[in-house]
Amino acid sequence: MADILGIDIGSRFVKVIEIRQKPRLQLVNAILFETPYASFEQIEPAQRQIDTKSFWAEITKYIPLPMINRCIIGVDMPAVSISTTTVLLPKMGKGELAQAAVAEAKRKLIPASGSQHIFEYSILEEKLFAKIPKIEALVIRSEKACVGNTLALFKDINTIPSFITPAYSTLPNLIPKEIWSHNEDVLFVDIGASSLNISICKEGRLIVTRDITYGLNDIVQDFSRKLNLSENEAENAIREYGIPQTTFDITNKVLIAEEIMRQKYEVVNAATEEKVKANLLEMGMLWQAHIDRIVNELRRSFIYYKEQSGGRRIGYIYFLGGGSQIKNLVNILSASIGGQCKIMLPFEGIEIIKKQYRDAASSTPVFTNALSLAVSISLDEYKRKLINFLPIELKKRGSAAVRRLVLFIMGIGLFIGFSLALVNMLIGGHLLKASIKEAEFGLKRVKKIADKLKSLSDQETETERISSQIEKIIKQRQDFSYPLKELSRIIPREILLTHLSISKSDGQMGEDISQAGSAGAVSGGKYRLKIEAEIFADYEKTIKIIDQFCGKLEAVHHFSNITSAPLKLEEISPREKGTLEGSPLTEERLRDFTLTAEVAAK
Template sequence: MMANSTIGIDIGSFYTKVVEIEYKGGRPALSTFFIFKSPFLPSRDSSLPGQIDRASFWKQFSSHLSLSRLKKSKVGISLSPGLVSTLVLSLPKIGKCELSQAAIVEAKRKMIPVSGPGHTFEWLLLGEKIAAKIPRYEVLIVRTEKLYIQQIIELGKDAGVTPELIAPACGIFSQIIPEEGFKKDEDIAFVEFGARDLNISIHRLKKLIFFRSVTFGMTDIISDLSRKLQVSQDKTEEIIRRDGVPPAALDLTNKVALAEEIMRQKYEAGLKAGEARQNNEANPLELRALWQAHIERILHELRRSLAYYKEQSEGRRAESIYLLGGGFQIRNLAEILMKQIGGKWQIALPFKNLEIGAFKEKQFREDISSAPIFTGATAIALAIAAKGAPVINFLPLELKRKKILAARFIVLLAGLGSFIVISIFPIVSLMINHRLLKADLQNAELELNKFKSVTGGLNDLKEEQRDINQAFSQIDEAIKKRPDFSYVLKTFARIIPPEILLIQLSISEVNPASGSRGMDAAAQTSPSEKKYLLEMKAEVFADFENANIILDNLQSQLASLSCFRDINISPLKLEEILPRINQDKGQGFSLTLPGARPFSLTAEIIFNK
């Protein structure tokens, strides 16, 4: 059950959201979800999140979900939207390697703010389009901070896990919508209103094609209302949670009439209950008037983003809008905004398409299931299991390669195990036939004892007994002569290092008398030995220097075994020297780039009779 679970971790500027999804019969089922305060250390730059207090983070996490369960699951972690920049480029149709380099170079030139050495890039092919009758690629480039990626890797190391996915949540929000929910060429907008940011992302066929982040969130609204209402921020947050955005009874554009009505209501309330101000109760009309400036700011940013997208996409529009984030849990806010924007809209329901039966009799509540704050964590958990999904992944290249090599090594071991089983099967079959022949022989002897009086048939029975004994001897001889390859293959598989990927492996018998191995080899082989030739084609993944060291070590280990002789490894293909500093190792330099380098190996296998 654990192996089929994915965990999405959405680290927000104020709260961290976690969702675990299990896959039962191919369908995703909600297993666990919880939220806790994000433990950030103080940052010198108030616009950027500080470093994560890793000890506090995992202490809070483990109070809800054990770390042993986390290690048995596939984990994905989101990137802070404030650290993400995107750009859609139109590039000529070229090879994948050239396209990647061209996209990153063009992004460094065009992205604002200017890119520096602290940035890292990932790209995603959106599709093709015709421009001036010339087919071109549309490519999405996403940029973020290298330091933040390293923080996430270090955070995972403290818990003993390596994330499968490190991605901006804005790029995978569409994972919460089933395939049938997407129409052909339909553009869907996701508007996230959180503690510090207002994020607008637009998707087409589950691919991010537009993203804009505005540094304006609920903390700015709470701070402003707290100052104008002259109450504490905690009290202001309590008022907003309770009252939301009150309906407007008057025309909010008539400032004079609005101020007079507020003063009148305050005066009447003061006469009826002089304790109202002492209890820090807010006048609903005054609260609505104070909300109006912030509502207009949100509307302005939404309209500006949608208009900019329409201009850049040559007239396309977002046909549906999904609202998510803690800000849209405020009563009446979504209704007031969407009434001004128009079009189809809905609050994002992250658990809508998941099996939630296990929670109906426990702690699951409908108000939590509809809360849009878990959208990012749910989307990340679903994206991990989505095979072939177009997802931006900032997992470092060396970690991606390690996961690929580990998967290939498991496949190789399974193949070797199957080969051993297939090799043993004929021997087992001979042993079974051996036992059957023994049983037949015993039955024949019993029959002979019964018919001792019949002398005419005794000679025939003895002849049959001789034939059976002869067949039995031939079978025993065949079993003794057949070499046992299982030990050789197990030993060979054990000493193969993880940097080497086997492509082809074959074993054939060598006839010394034919001279196929040369006169010297034939002279060295005694008559009591049988020789077999092992031939292997493989690739070693390393730079040129380390690859030669790995192959030398492999040859030495094979030579130390009594079952191998005359080990020959083909030399690696020479290549141009490109000295470079090993930044990932912190010191030293290498002359060649790491890569897959093909080679072949031959060795004689010796079996004693």
């Protein structure tokens, strides 16, 4: 199985995970770098365009581009673009269920849905209400622009991701299965740079997610303003000291204010060259307001979920993201909200190939979303249920590639089966000869079975004749396996084969490709290969791809006299006013082409 890449593009950092199954799950690479924006204008991070050249330059430092093209890739969707709701519908067919779930979600979700939105759904469970079967489904809404930006990111490397999925729906696959209970659910808290995401999962499936526009950047800016520090100094102080512990009563604000002023006065008058960047007691007091806000948001989520779920409660709380790496933050939040609170350690239970990755609470929780996405793709029983916002036409291309692989494997299986049958017949023929000789020896002494002996002799003659014909067929059969292997190796990813056949050059059709390994052909003479295929591209790019493909065929000595039928060119209409110069003259669409070549057997 190919390696799997999980990519989480955050507002501050990009996290990339590469895993492998051989057969135990292995962590190959864990990459972290700052998100490279093409522009640093004062707009929201979700609206900024990513510098694709810098993005892939960072990743290819660790993973070569050819390896990336062979990987199964899953990309997380920004939480700010995601809205979720659950709907309860009568039991119905799959097509009707999809339409009904989306229609009901459009009615419930706020703000109202528009043409810029897309929807995906997942069945949670089937229930009985008043002896009537009902289906509970989760509907997730996202934005078309978000999916388009993700696909544009991969266009520069001529590949497409296999999954575009909200990572919050895959987080349950990282925690032990025994945690899930029929009465208690799990809450995940992602404290990120620009947002606070709260997701609730029931029996391993996402139920509710909330994204609050409040994160570490807001905390850093508040500290910078109130402590009279630069944002870099404030961030370094938070990284170094976390939430300082204090012995003072935090409710006595007058006493604390006097103590802060006293400490500042002592620092100013102290004869020391060391410059103290932040007062720890003052930092602790500033933290209190932010802790209260996070606790309030968590309690609001508890109350909302309890009302919506009919009294269910949260049993476990997992913290992830960069905020969970701040010293003492999770401990203080746990003391305030209760319950069993833990920090996500995503690398637990995974074999780490490169020993520099250690699963510490101070460094690895930031990789949780990327790893959960990659792990979920690796689980066969979960992959079919994975919510995927990849456009339907790209899903079909991926399915077609899988079908071609399955057909290829089936062809190999049939060839092996046929070969084994031939061997079995040959062995059976030799065994039958031995049996006939033994019978002849016995028939000489038993005259009563003379008729039977004659019948066995006839059978021996027929068996020898069949064996002779089989041996002749095997000797004369043409072997096209190697040229076909070479052909499958050099076919570009952009070309989709629709028909491939091999025929005699004199016009008599030979074997079709599906029978090339299982039927004999008369030796001698030339054979002609005919390829019919499709390319989804504009006219100019299609011509370029076909020329490159012909060049690769000519480089293989089994193919010669390669010709390509002229490609049909549609009428070229003037572009609308304002079109950028240098853009293609024709639009991208499926284009058929035919190619023929002489092929020599191995």
